[in-house]
Amino acid sequence: MQTTEEATAPPFIEVEHLTTGYEPGKPVLSDVSLTVRQGEFVCILGPSGCGKSTLLSTLSGLMPPLEGTIRINQRDLYRDEIKKGEEPRLGYVFQDHRLLPWRTVAQNISLVLKAAGVPDADHEEIIRHYLRMLHIEQFYDSWPLNLSGGQRQRVSIARALAVDPLYVLMDEPFSTLDEVTARTMRQELLEVWSESGKTIIFVTHSIREAVFLADRIFGLTTNPGRLYRTIDVDIPRIRDYEDLEIAQLEAEIIADLLEEWGQAAPARDGAG
Amino acid sequence: MVTVVSEAPTQAPAESRKRALSILGVLAALAGGVVIWYGVGLLVPRFPLAHEVVASGWNLLVTPSSYVDLLATFRRVLIGFVGATILGIPLGTLMGASPIWRGLFKPWTIGALSIPGPVAIITAILILGIGESSALVALVVSVLPYVSNIIMDSVGGLDHALDDAARVFRISKRDKWRHVIAPQLLPGIFAAVRTAFALSWKLVVVIEALGTSRGVGSQMQRSFRVLDVAEGIAWAVLFTLIMWGVEVLVFKRIESHLLRWRPEVRAI
Amino acid sequence: MLVLWSLLYDYTTFLPSPGEVLEEARSMFGNTDVFAPILGSLWRLLLGLVIGFVAGLMLALQSTRGVFLAQVTNTYVRIALTVPSLLVALLGLVIFGISDWAAVLTVAVIVFPFAAVPMIEGVKSLDPELQKMGHVYRMSRMSVIRHVVLPHMAPFLFSAIRNSHALGWKVLIVAEIFSVQSGIGQQFNRAFSLFDLPRVIVWLVIFLLIIGFIEYGVLAVFERRVFRWRSNRNGRRTVAVGV
Numbered sequence: 191m192q193t194t195e196e197a198t199a200p201p202f203i204e205v206e207h208l209t210t211g212y213e214p215g216k217p218v219l220s221d222v223s224l225t226v227r228q229g230e231f232v233c234i235l236g237p238s239g240c241g242k243s244t245l246l247s248t249l250s251g252l253m254p255p256l257e258g259t260i261r262i263n264q265r266d267l268y269r270d271e272i273k274k275g276e277e278p279r280l281g282y283v284f285q286d287h288r289l290l291p292w293r294t295v296a297q298n299i300s301l302v303l304k305a306a307g308v309p310d311a312d313h314e315e316i317i318r319h320y321l322r323m324l325h326i327e328q329f330y331d332s333w334p335l336n337l338s339g340g341q342r343q344r345v346s347i348a349r350a351l352a353v354d355p356l357y358v359l360m361d362e363p364f365s366t367l368d369e370v371t372a373r374t375m376r377q378e379l380l381e382v383w384s385e386s387g388k389t390i391i392f393v394t395h396s397i398r399e400a401v402f403l404a405d406r407i408f409g410l411t412t413n414p415g416r417l418y419r420t421i422d423v424d425i426p427r428i429r430d431y432e433d434l435e436i437a438q439l440e441a442e443i444i445a446d447l448l449e450e451w452g453q454a455a456p457a458r459d460g461a462g
Numbered sequence: 463m464v465t466v467v468s469e470a471p472t473q474a475p476a477e478s479r480k481r482a483l484s485i486l487g488v489l490a491a492l493a494g495g496v497v498i499w500y501g502v503g504l505l506v507p508r509f510p511l512a513h514e515v516v517a518s519g520w521n522l523l524v525t526p527s528s529y530v531d532l533l534a535t536f537r538r539v540l541i542g543f544v545g546a547t548i549l550g551i552p553l554g555t556l557m558g559a560s561p562i563w564r565g566l567f568k569p570w571t572i573g574a575l576s577i578p579g580p581v582a583i584i585t586a587i588l589i590l591g592i593g594e595s596s597a598l599v600a601l602v603v604s605v606l607p608y609v610s611n612i613i614m615d616s617v618g619g620l621d622h623a624l625d626d627a628a629r630v631f632r633i634s635k636r637d638k639w640r641h642v643i644a645p646q647l648l649p650g651i652f653a654a655v656r657t658a659f660a661l662s663w664k665l666v667v668v669i670e671a672l673g674t675s676r677g678v679g680s681q682m683q684r685s686f687r688v689l690d691v692a693e694g695i696a697w698a699v700l701f702t703l704i705m706w707g708v709e710v711l712v713f714k715r716i717e718s719h720l721l722r723w724r725p726e727v728r729a730i
Numbered sequence: 731m732l733v734l735w736s737l738l739y740d741y742t743t744f745l746p747s748p749g750e751v752l753e754e755a756r757s758m759f760g761n762t763d764v765f766a767p768i769l770g771s772l773w774r775l776l777l778g779l780v781i782g783f784v785a786g787l788m789l790a791l792q793s794t795r796g797v798f799l800a801q802v803t804n805t806y807v808r809i810a811l812t813v814p815s816l817l818v819a820l821l822g823l824v825i826f827g828i829s830d831w832a833a834v835l836t837v838a839v840i841v842f843p844f845a846a847v848p849m850i851e852g853v854k855s856l857d858p859e860l861q862k863m864g865h866v867y868r869m870s871r872m873s874v875i876r877h878v879v880l881p882h883m884a885p886f887l888f889s890a891i892r893n894s895h896a897l898g899w900k901v902l903i904v905a906e907i908f909s910v911q912s913g914i915g916q917q918f919n920r921a922f923s924l925f926d927l928p929r930v931i932v933w934l935v936i937f938l939l940i941i942g943f944i945e946y947g948v949l950a951v952f953e954r955r956v957f958r959w960r961s962n963r964n965g966r967r968t969v970a971v972g973v
Contacts, residue, residue, distance in 0.1 A: 284623075293645075301637060334723075492805065509824055580903060584921075698814065
């Protein structure tokens with residue numbers, strides 16, 4: 191396991207001692223602290239039910255934490271006075287596309303652009319730019335249900351980027367796609383990321399996917415829900431999904447995880 | 463422009479054969495119906511043969527007073543189904559959104575749903591007396607619960623996943639209503655309106671037969687009473703054809719437009 | 731809730747008070763034979779429903795044998811769906827004169843599409859894989875029908891029964907008023923010609939009670955037993971549209 195390096199840039203997103211959950215007495219995640227630097231691609235890795243999505247909800251500004259603080263660019267997301275219209279713009283890509291099926295692709299993106307305060311006259315140009323970036327410009331006037339799953343997710347990503355967000359949250363966006371499509375999408379996501387320079391927080395339960403995509407990985411575990419490890423992925427870009435180094439790191443993480451689980455279940459013999 | 467995602471190899475010959483068969487099927491069914499008709503006509507003493515009905519129908523079409531009846535009936539259908547819709551949509555929305563109201567009104571809607579047409583008009587007449595208003599009241603009361611039920615189910619079935627997306631992207635309340643919620647309710651509203659119309663014109667005939675003096679239903683009743691069966695059937699067929707015409711010309715068109723975003727628009 | 735509401739019914743101007751209605755009911759039960767018309771109607775309804783269902787089933791089976799037959803079936807179903815019940819009732823009257831058959835067949839005709847459509851859907855969605863499984867395990871044809879086909883069709887059948895039961899009653903009343911001179915429909919008609927509003931209301935209540943009893947008593951119990959193996963999915967009731 192690599193040690194965390196000294197950060198050279200000021201933290202962009204700071205999470206301190208975060209405890210979140212739906213009910214005050216029953217936290218899903220406890221005492222999570224992490225930082226994300228601007229332009230980083232970080233992955234939140236964990237099994238189902240460990241509170242990954244809850245963490246995302248809190249990061250998106252929609253679910254106040256039970257305890258702890260979240261700061262974006264030095265400003266507290268929940269406690270500082272944020273004027274209407276100055277709320278941080280963020281992009282969100284869901285696991286299911288969550289596009290309005292009764293609006294065309296362009297109209298879907300136009301809707302969020304409007305919500306972000308972009309004047310109507312600029313919409314077309316912006317939409318076309320991002321659709322081009324995702325290689326789907328020809329679907330400008332298409333109905334979402336006429337597109338394939340992969341294409342819909344591209345629209346979803348284009349939508350997230352089009353608002354020029356401070357940061358982008360992605361909740362297992364490729365988990366419903368077949369493997370071939372998913373591989374293509376991961377590749378393209380990295381291209382889009384390097385082209386746009388956005389900060390991306392990507393949730394997944396696939397270790398290999400996380401290692402392939404991220405600069406850093408935050409490993410979460412359940413019982414209790416907490417951050418048990420931060421992993422730096424020092425493998426140089428451009429990465430190959432079949433890279434030996436990726437496989438190695440994946441194996442290390444798995445071993446680490448098993449050890450972790452061994453600690454969480456005292457009856458079992460922990461992996462050596 | 464709808465873009466086709468994947469091109470399946472076109473099966474031209476199989477498709478057109480299917481179509482030919484289906485058209486043949488419809489024609490055969492209709493032909494069979496006519497044959498049965500003649501059969502019955504020959505067997506049953508007073509039953510008219512098809513051409514007699516056609517003659518009667520023609521006769522009706524050229525008689526000016528028929529149009530008075532047709533118009534009267536049509537007016538009632540219009541008022542009935544519009545009234546049921548205007549009252550039914552708010553009621554359905556209320557019942558769909560709040561369990562309290564649902565519990566309150568549920569027994570009433572179920573009751574109104576079960577009341578047969580003739581009973582409704584009978585009750586209405588005994589309460590309000592013979593006249594236009596009792597016919598209209600009976601019609602509206604009978605159709606209303608169907609509308610409110612459809613709307614109620616529609617409101618209850620809203621997709622909340624899209625609400626999350628709207629929140630995250632900070633879409634304004636107005637836009638959310640216009641783009642997320644309303645389009646989900648629209649098919650329900652449309653279904654309710656279409657159902658209300660279909661129901662109204664079938665019900666109005668029964669109501670008229672018992673409770674009014676002019677109109678298709680009462681004319682039908684009269685014809686059968688004097689054993690002019692051909693004319694009675696002619697009235698019914700005429701009216702049915704006209705109403706079918708309205709349903710196809712008006713409602714189908716609107717339906718295709720509203721549902722054009724669906725991957726396969728299948729007209730029922 | 732219903733009771734509370736009906737007690738608020740003190741519009742003695744154009745509606746009879748609950749007291750009057752009760753009085754009427756009491757005298758009715760004392761003087762006239764209430765049960766004969768009820769039984770007569772029940773009997774006619776049952777017959778009509780059975781015939782309608784059998785016809786629906788037969789047509790559903792036919793519809794699977796190719797496009798041609800499917801369209802023939804489809805046409806008949808559509809026509810039966812949209813023809814006004816009054817017409818059918820009056821035709822029944824002409825054909826059969828004043829007899830039970832007129833009412834029974836009217837119900838059968840109007841109800842039949844509501845049975846046919848769910849059954850066509852059921853037959854269409856029959857999983858051929860399950861039938862293959864039956865074949866592999868050498869289940870007899872009877873066995874296959876009993877254990878594979880019937881349970882699959884059951885929910886469709888039930889939704890058909892639920893829908894057509896209430897509808898059947900309404901159609902029956904129409905038929906009875908116009909083409910038969912017995913049964914509950916006739917009671918309504920008589921009360922109407924006597925301008926006897928309390929009487930109409932009494933019969934209306936009786937009518938609603940019967941329907942309610944059958945729906946929530948008989949049908950619901952039966953349904954629960956048949957669907958024991960399912961996790962509670964069948965909640966919504968769809969109501970048949972018709973007159």
